[in-house]
Amino acid sequence: MGWSEAELSLTLISDRPMARLNRQTFQRRGPTNVIAFPFHPTPTPEGPPPLLGEVVISLETCARQAQETGWPVEELFDFFLIHGILHLLDYDHDTPEHEARMDEKTLELLRLLHPGIKDI
Template sequence: MELDIYDETGEVSPEHIRLIESILQMAADYLKLKDNTEMSVTLVDNDTIREINRQYRDKDSATDVISFAIEDEVEDELPLNLEEMEGLPRELGDIFISIERTQEQARDYGHSFERELGFLAVHGFLHLNGYDHMTPEDEKEMFGLQNEILKEYGLERR
């Protein structure tokens, strides 16, 4: 999988960038995604994610992670399936993670920054791949898969 990571905070260590890369590569393998799959992760502060949340979700608050899936169907648009276009890479979309919220939630939940960062990266990744938690059944499926990936990676909740 082709993965671009952008640190807009300038505060994320190379080790944490590598954690995001490796856990998302493992998650891509877990879902058996093709090698020509592409996506990006942008690491931001609370002010930036709050603005994104306000602009795209009409919620005026900072959140932890936001995913923008390319293949999501939008009202009044034709469905787009880039996978069917031979030779073109499959673009999943973009994930934005607030590093400040990651730190806050790790502290609040009593686990490591690494565990929370891995959790948010996988959570956003699953959203890009069509998983959601709007119904109890969908939540059980998504969170179960999320926990399997985190456990296999070695970032299970303690």
């Protein structure tokens, strides 16, 4: 990406504001687990670390999906955070090939945080 350090904004919200954000951003009804807003910064050699963008996670959806899937909530939260960060780094799941690439990278990074984790 052109830099060795970067920053991001992380916002944790409940389902109601997430549903509103999901509707405003994607015209979809209801809450979702994570939404990422990439800023696409230009690297500057002498400037501060660039702000990659914002990751927004619904803690209510995370807790509900953890209960539904049987995953520990901490691991699922980390999964959503990694997923959002990858969106900031231009990963996407708009095609089957892109989705496979993103899923592979998400699980690779998740296993660094949680060795022995089962696949989602």
